[in-house]
Amino acid sequence: MKRIGSTILILSIFSLHCLSQSAIPFLKRRDTTTQLIVDGKPFLILGGELHNSSSSNLNYVKPLLAQFAAEHLNTALASVCWDMVEPREGKFDFSLVDGLIKAARANHLRLVLLWFGSWKNGVSTYVPEWVKTNQQRFPRVQRKNGQSLDMLSTFSQANVDADAKAFAAFMAHLRLVDGVARTVLMIQVENEVGNSPESRDHSAMADNALKMQVPTDLTDLLVKYKAELVPWLREKWEAGGSKTSGTWEDIFGTGDDPDELFMSWSYARYCGQVAKAGKAKYALPMYVNTAVSTWQKAAPNKVGVYYPSGGAMPRTLDIWRAGAPAIDILAPDIYNFFDERPAEYHTAWNALFIPEMGRDESYIGRIFYSIGQYDAIGVAPFGIESVPKFAEALGKSYELLASIAPIILANQGNGTMGGIWLDKDHPKKKLRVGSYTLNLGTSRSYSSTTPEYPVGIFIQTGPDEYLVAGRGITVGFTPETPGDPIVGLVSVEEGKMVNGHWIAGRRLNGDEILSGHGLRLDGDYTIQKVKLYRYH
Ligand code: DGJ
Numbered sequence: 001m002k003r004i005g006s007t008i009l010i011l012s013i014f015s016l017h018c019l020s021q022s023a024i025p026f027l028k029r030r031d032t033t034t035q036l037i038v039d040g041k042p043f044l045i046l047g048g049e050l051h052n053s054s055s056s057n058l059n060y061v062k063p064l065l066a067q068f069a070a071e072h073l074n075t076a077l078a079s080v081c082w083d084m085v086e087p088r089e090g091k092f093d094f095s096l097v098d099g100l101i102k103a104a105r106a107n108h109l110r111l112v113l114l115w116f117g118s119w120k121n122g123v124s125t126y127v128p129e130w131v132k133t134n135q136q137r138f139p140r141v142q143r144k145n146g147q148s149l150d151m152l153s154t155f156s157q158a159n160v161d162a163d164a165k166a167f168a169a170f171m172a173h174l175r176l177v178d179g180v181a182r183t184v185l186m187i188q189v190e191n192e193v194g195n196s197p198e199s200r201d202h203s204a205m206a207d208n209a210l211k212m213q214v215p216t217d218l219t220d221l222l223v224k225y226k227a228e229l230v231p232w233l234r235e236k237w238e239a240g241g242s243k244t245s246g247t248w249e250d251i252f253g254t255g256d257d258p259d260e261l262f263m264s265w266s267y268a269r270y271c272g273q274v275a276k277a278g279k280a281k282y283a284l285p286m287y288v289n290t291a292v293s294t295w296q297k298a299a300p301n302k303v304g305v306y307y308p309s310g311g312a313m314p315r316t317l318d319i320w321r322a323g324a325p326a327i328d329i330l331a332p333d334i335y336n337f338f339d340e341r342p343a344e345y346h347t348a349w350n351a352l353f354i355p356e357m358g359r360d361e362s363y364i365g366r367i368f369y370s371i372g373q374y375d376a377i378g379v380a381p382f383g384i385e386s387v388p389k390f391a392e393a394l395g396k397s398y399e400l401l402a403s404i405a406p407i408i409l410a411n412q413g414n415g416t417m418g419g420i421w422l423d424k425d426h427p428k429k430k431l432r433v434g435s436y437t438l439n440l441g442t443s444r445s446y447s448s449t450t451p452e453y454p455v456g457i458f459i460q461t462g463p464d465e466y467l468v469a470g471r472g473i474t475v476g477f478t479p480e481t482p483g484d485p486i487v488g489l490v491s492v493e494e495g496k497m498v499n500g501h502w503i504a505g506r507r508l509n510g511d512e513i514l515s516g517h518g519l520r521l522d523g524d525y526t527i528q529k530v531k532l533y534r535y536h
Pocket of ligand 1: 192
């Protein structure tokens with residue numbers, strides 16, 4: 001009775017915050033891309049991930065959320081830690097989660113919550129005391145020499161069951177307190193999983209599993225999606241004769257590669273079971289994040305040393321696809337070697353979401369690139385609360401992107417959008433966007449200083465019309481369709497988007513364009529609309 005009474009009270013407190021129920025956020029395939037649908041419409045996460053411990057105390061996190069909102073973020077990524085929500089087995093305390101949601105709502109922010117369960121960066125520092133101190137019931141990874149590590153083993157059903165039970169309780173609570181207002185958009189399951197410093201777990205349970213046949217869920221997927229497999233995996237499988245049965249070594253050869261595939265399968269299975277248990281209570285989109293920064297092109301015999309073995313790496317995405325169907329997105333955390341990563345994770349079946357990225361100004365350009373070129377459903381530099389200068393710069397770029405977000409979202413998957421950054425090593429770029437190639441350069445105005453990282457996003461809005469947003473760039477146009485070869489400007493207008501409406505500013509001509517044939521986006525962030533014509 002007491003329990004029913006408190007449930008009703010919680011429900012009514014949270015329900016007062018919203019007037020009507022909106023549909024649960026979900027992912028929707030559209031043309032060549034996938035979109036995140038929130039409140040029935042595509043949504044662009046302009047986010048920031050809080051430092052790991054920031055959400056462990058409400059007094060600490062509240063001003064940070066206010067700061068995020070002032071910096072034009074629309075979403076905060078915040079951790080929810082197993083040890084704090086289930087301090088005693090079966091006794092849950094979700095007061096922090098409730099406080100976080102309330103504070104986010106007060107600042108008109110959405111949340112993506114990160115379940116720091118069995119692992120955070122491969123180790124098990126966030127598991128509750130009753131798990132940490134009972135090694136017999138909750139076995140750990142073992143090294144070759146028999147020494148245990150501070151990492152729960154993926155091969156123990158007791159481990160996965162305990163985590164899944166706690167996660168399911170968390171998701172059930174979330175549905176109760178947020179199933180109407182939908183402040184929480186997505187859930188990250190665990191954090192940067194993987195085995196290290198060796199390429200696999202050497203416990204007896206792992207040794208036994210390695211001797212087993214590769215599960216048919218995986219071999220079936222290899223056969224079914226052969227044409228779209230990551231080339232490295234397909235080549236490895238074909239080199240071994242495209243076998244559909246056998247052990248990991250039978251099918252994928254020897255060395256540390258099969259260890260990595262075997263561990264990827266095991267982590268995928270584990271995270272997939274945790275996600276499935278949570279989704280049974282409340283089916284928000286769920287993703288895993290992966291430490292790709294130290295990948296170093298997967299040097300031979302360095303798996304586990306250069307990077308944790310078993311995360312959803314660029315070369316093991318298909319293993320995760322087969323092993324964890326309840327996980328909706330495989331996401332990269334990108335701190336370096338940025339150029340190639342978005343393309344690797346934006347696939348025919350995977351949406352690009354970047355839950356962590358670096359936090360110097362060059363990353364603002366990477367945001368334009370990820371959103372403009374690869375239809376990212378969202379981005380979130382890590383720990384911006386400790387770099388105020390960067391947070392301010394990020395805020396300015398988010399303000400611009402938020403104002404044109406409806407146009408960005410309407411053009412995802414259409415081939416009518418592009419995005420770039422320039423820097424001193426790449427002062428010029430060419431980019432095909434729709435029916436023109438854009439010739440991009442660095443603007444050197446007499447009226448303003450050139451920013452260190454010029455950026456731009458380009459959207460074709462009509463047969464000969466573009467919307468360009470950014471700063472510090474020049475834009476020329478080369479036609480890619482039959483007709484007259486030379487491109488002129490009919491008109492150029494600067495302006496702003498306010499609540500989806502274009503508010504025109506100056507009409508640009510003379511010194512404010514590139515002598516009749518191109519645009520210059522000087523000074524701070526700006527939006528220009530251009531109409532082109534062609535002659536000979
Ligand atoms: C990656 C992890 O996923 C984060 O939780 C955090 O530890 C950052 N690294 C720190 O750079």
